[in-house]
Amino acid sequence: MNLITSSCLLLLRSVSRDIRRRNIHPLISRLHTETTAELPRAQLQKLRDQEQRFKRRLLSVHRKFAGVPENSEVSNFPGERHVYFEDGKGIYRSTIGQGEQEMLEVFNTDWTGGGYGTIQRVRLSPSETMLAVTVKKDHHEETRCVLVHLGDLVLRQKALLVLDNVFSFEWATDDVLLYSTQETLRCLRVFRLHLSDSGVRNTLVYEEKDPEFFVEVSRSRDQRLVTINCSSKISSEVWFVDSKTPLSSPTLIQARRPGLLYHVEHSDNYLFILANTTANQEYQLLRAPLASPSMSHWVPSFGAVPGTVIKDMELLQGHCVFTVKDSQGRLQIQTLSTQEPYQLNTHKLPHWACDVSPQRVGAVDRGSFGFLISSPVHPPVHYLYSPREQKLSVTEDNTKNMSLxxxxxxxxxxxxxxxxxxxxxxxxxxxxxxxxxxxxxxxxxxxxxxxxxxxxxxxxxxxxxxxxxxxxxxxxxxxxxxxxxxxxxxxxxxxxxxxxxxxxxxxxxxxxxxxxxxxxxxxxxxxxxxxxxxxxxxxxxxxxxxxxxxxxxxxxxxxxxxxxxxxxxxxxxxxxxxxxxxxxxxxxxxxxxxxxxxxxxxxxxxxxxxxxxxxxxxxxxxxxxxxxxxxxxxxxxxxxxxxxxxxxxxxxxxxxxxxxxxxxxxxxxxxxxxxxxxxxxxxxxxxxxxxxxxxxx
Missing domain, CATH: 3.40.50.1820 (Alpha/Beta hydrolase fold, catalytic domain)
Structure with missing residues (x-):
């Protein structure tokens, strides 16, 4: 989870996607033809010849890097008893320790119907009995959330429930799902879906009144809290639902104030809050008891060294891991123990590192932090930080024969x-x-x-x-x-x-x-x-x-x-x-x-x-x-x-x-x-x- 990037900004990320050509409005077709035809014939032919050459070269370079890790939350993730793999339009699982010998399909985009074909987000319930997947409609931004009951799968599974226009979602328990809906690019409502023996109950638990705010649902790394994050360009507000009382009303952490931006994590009955409360209004880490979450109880714990800024935070068992960037854009990892005596350690990343991408979905080991580092020209390399050993190490590097x-x-x-x-x-x-x-x-x-x-x-x-x-x-x-x-x-x-x-x-x-x-x-x-x-x-x-x-x-x-x-x-x-x-x-x-x-x-x-x-x-x-x-x-x-x-x-x-x-x-x-x-x-x-x-x- 990237704590300091709001949902609406995540929608701006650049990804390699494509669409098939189809019949479109005659005016659009005419404009496209006229604009291209304005080029001299020789210049146009040269452009087309170049395009064919580059198709072949691009295909070759993509094949070359097909085996490197992906900056994707979907491709491979662990559960309690199984490992799950995303492959094209399907999600498959195998039992831990048995490799791919017993691969079983647990989801396929064909189950959604209506032209929804691209997997966007995947969440396992806490004990791995339910799977929730959002799928995007081809050539559009509409999404559909599909719930699948895993249990003891033997035969091809079907969708248990389908929800339209879902943007973000998290499991509070195996039978309670919180999700936000998106209408005309705006996310203003959060619902709670309760699955029980007596049926399915869907309840509105939050509705945003200010159209400048965007609402998303996320989950703390320890899986204790589901948070409702309300963000505008100039302020934010966070509510939470405790998984111990999943049917209770959301609790407000701190009411929005102009200029106040904050993001929340949880561990051991404490909130760890990243907020822009320093003298120069940059992010610092603060701590507050879960029972007293308001700003009056926030106690500063860590601030970035002058000349550097905090770009992201991950909360492990006993440690906070910060991604930090200096004034020239160089990245480093800093770790802080969350209990006294507080100890800060800095770990330098390779000089070519330009991007850090956390890698975790589903059940995770809170004692370690896995991430990918890459640059526009250097393929991703998988790193692991272990706070017990205070060690940052390469766990998987498929780029040795691919690096320049x-x-x-x-x-x-x-x-x-x-x-x-x-x-x-x-x-x-x-x-x-x-x-x-x-x-x-x-x-x-x-x-x-x-x-x-x-x-x-x-x-x-x-x-x-x-x-x-x-x-x-x-x-x-x-x-x-x-x-x-x-x-x-x-x-x-x-x-x-x-x-x-x-x-x-x-x-x-x-x-x-x-x-x-x-x-x-x-x-x-x-x-x-x-x-x-x-x-x-x-x-x-x-x-x-x-x-x-x-x-x-x-x-x-x-x-x-x-x-x-x-x-x-x-x-x-x-x-x-x-x-x-x-x-x-x-x-x-x-x-x-x-x-x-x-x-x-x-x-x-x-x-x-x-x-x-x-x-x-x-x-x-x-x-x-x-x-x-x-x-x-x-x-x-x-x-x-x-x-x-x-x-x-x-x-x-x-x-x-x-x-x-x-x-x-x-x-x-x-x-x-x-x-x-x-x-x-x-x-x-x-x-x-x-x-x-x-x-x-």
């Missing part, structure tokens, strides 16, 4: 317009001094207090092997440097993120890393706000831009409260009904600041039924952009603007593997074509040099 023999992780800082130093992570194979001719791909997000995703991605590995430099810009508005970093780039300060991004690009070019003609930028969803604003103000810095499910019409969207997320996201972008907020949004909104000038070439992928980013805003942006470019040049195809409209409503992209491969191949073909890189010769032209796994600071 030579690559560099260089951590830099860029001075922004107001003097703020912005962290920047650069991944490259040639030495830093030899990157002046290397193509450069930048990445940015900078919203919601969420860190830029830096988990392993096979496509990024392919680019690195081709001699590219990959830059990750940790701009204000994201969460890389804590809560204050987010606040410094939200609402009235949103333009700071644009200035930070420009500073990162300029710093790299000044250091001799690539040049504008070989520089591209990739962003998705809210990250497109900063990317689009940069293109309006500094188009000369980039040659190509890739945008996925992009949020481009901030002003138009935030002025329409009927849209699903408008009210909820005022804490991030502002409220246009307030004149100061409206003027500020208008000053940076990508769609409303397009001017006649030469823009970088763009590949924009949008989804026809995306409820998070209205298609009308994307189309409006593309039409305005095309008109602006046409006013500056009569050369057809000089600056390509490709609107790739895909069917479906999954904001996070397609799910099926092969169509997903097609989408990635199209993006790579676009990059190589627009940057003038010849696909077969790229790796020979950019000679690899440098020291093995070197970090430069």
């Amino acid at each position: 023999t030579e690559f560099n992780t260089t951590r830099l800082q860029a001075a922004s317009q107001d003097g703020t130093m912005v962290p920047l992570t650069l991944l490259h194979t040639p030495a830093l001094s030899e990157l002046h001719k290397a193509p450069l791909l930048l990445h940015v997000y900078g919203a919601y207090g969420v860190d830029l995703s830096m988990a392993f991605c096979p496509e990024k590995r392919l680019l690195l092997e081709d001699g590219w430099a990959l830059a990750y810009c940790h701009v204000r508005g994201g969460g890389e440097r804590g809560l204050a970093w987010h606040q410094a780039g939200s609402v009235l300060q949103k333009r700071r993120g644009v200035e930070d991004l420009a500073a990162c690009v300029q710093t790299l070019h000044r250091l001799g890393v690539s040049r504008p003609a070989l520089t591209a930028l990739a962003a998705r969803s809210a990250g497109a706000v900063l990317a689009g604003a940069l293109c309006n103000h500094n188009p000369q810095l980039l040659r190509a831009v890739i945008l996925q499910a992009p949020f481009l019409d901030v002003l138009g969207t935030m002025q329409d409260p009927s849209l699903p997320l408008t009210v909820e996201e005022r804490g991030e972008w502002g409220d246009p009904s307030i004149r100061e907020h409206r003027d500020n949004i208008a000053s940076y909104c990508p769609c409303h600041n397009i001017i006649p000038q030469l823009y970088p070439s763009m590949l924009i992928t949008a989804y026809s039924e995306d409820r998070r980013v209205p298609l009308s805003g994307v189309v409006k942006y593309v039409e305005r952009l095309k008109r602006a470019i046409q006013m500056c040049t009569t050369q057809v195809g000089a600056n390509a603007v490709i609107l790739d409209l895909q069917p479906g409503g999954d904001h996070f992209g397609p799910e099926d593997f092969h169509p997903s491969l097609n989408e990635r191949a199209k993006q790579l073909a676009f990059l190589y074509t627009e940057l003038g890189l010849d696909h077969p010769k790229t790796r020979r032209r950019l000679k690899v040099t440098g020291k093995s796994h070197k970090t430069q600071n």
Whole structure:
């Protein structure tokens, strides 16, 4: 469980998904055809040829890494007596100690019916008699929760009960399930499902009245408490149900206050609370008795060392494990004993580590903490921390023959317009001094207090092997440097993120890393706000831009409260009904600041039924952009603007593997074509040099 990432932000994670093409609205089909056809025939043919080559290469690289651990909560998890495996559309189990000899299917997505085909979340009841699984509808965000009675399974099982529109859920006992429901992307209600001999009883136990809040259900690591977490962009509130009295009404821990954010764990009748109660309003650990949970009883136990921020916390038996990040983005694990005498230990992670992903589902050993570490180009490696031995060790490493023999992780800082130093992570194979001719791909997000995703991605590995430099810009508005970093780039300060991004690009070019003609930028969803604003103000810095499910019409969207997320996201972008907020949004909104000038070439992928980013805003942006470019040049195809409209409503992209491969191949073909890189010769032209796994600071 990631304590300091709210549910609504978890929905923004980037995953490799795909969708099948199907018949769509004639207007959408016509727009897609016209946009693509604007390219000269020779350029279009070259793009298609490149796409076919990259399909083959991507298929090869995905096969190469098929055996590495996944950053997934579903793939493999233990129960009390069995081990469970997720494989495609099914979940199977085998008895502990018997390997895969007696594999038994306990769930299949076909049991749900209605086109629900992707497993999202899995929970075992405490004594492993019940299984609950949420499955997402193909090409949409609707989910369905299926309950299966495990017992002594012998024959093919059927669904015991099916619940629609379930977002999060946890077992309080073997016969009591608490779950939240989602309607038009909002989670406002929590229900308690009680299974008994007399039948099934479903009761509403919590209803949120404030539309700016999002509600999710989670469970303490010791399985004692089920918590109801209510979060907005600026405050939070937590209720709990004790599994010893599962039919009782939820208990409030601390009523919401503007600016107060907190998250809760439990052990030995004490609450361990991660709250932003330090002098600079960053997270620290506090403790309170379960019987007296309110803020007046919170006692501070641990705060991050100055210059570092707490990114996550796991509570073990007798120890807290913190994932901590320093000012340059380096990760470390810190452990604190929960009983006197308190003892703090710091464990350094490999210098290339950019992402930490806890690995636990179902019954777990509270005496240890398992997690994966990875980087965009380094496959995940499984680590285990044992507090008894005070030891951090590699338990499984399938990457020895898959790791690059030579690559560099260089951590830099860029001075922004107001003097703020912005962290920047650069991944490259040639030495830093030899990157002046290397193509450069930048990445940015900078919203919601969420860190830029830096988990392993096979496509990024392919680019690195081709001699590219990959830059990750940790701009204000994201969460890389804590809560204050987010606040410094939200609402009235949103333009700071644009200035930070420009500073990162300029710093790299000044250091001799690539040049504008070989520089591209990739962003998705809210990250497109900063990317689009940069293109309006500094188009000369980039040659190509890739945008996925992009949020481009901030002003138009935030002025329409009927849209699903408008009210909820005022804490991030502002409220246009307030004149100061409206003027500020208008000053940076990508769609409303397009001017006649030469823009970088763009590949924009949008989804026809995306409820998070209205298609009308994307189309409006593309039409305005095309008109602006046409006013500056009569050369057809000089600056390509490709609107790739895909069917479906999954904001996070397609799910099926092969169509997903097609989408990635199209993006790579676009990059190589627009940057003038010849696909077969790229790796020979950019000679690899440098020291093995070197970090430069």
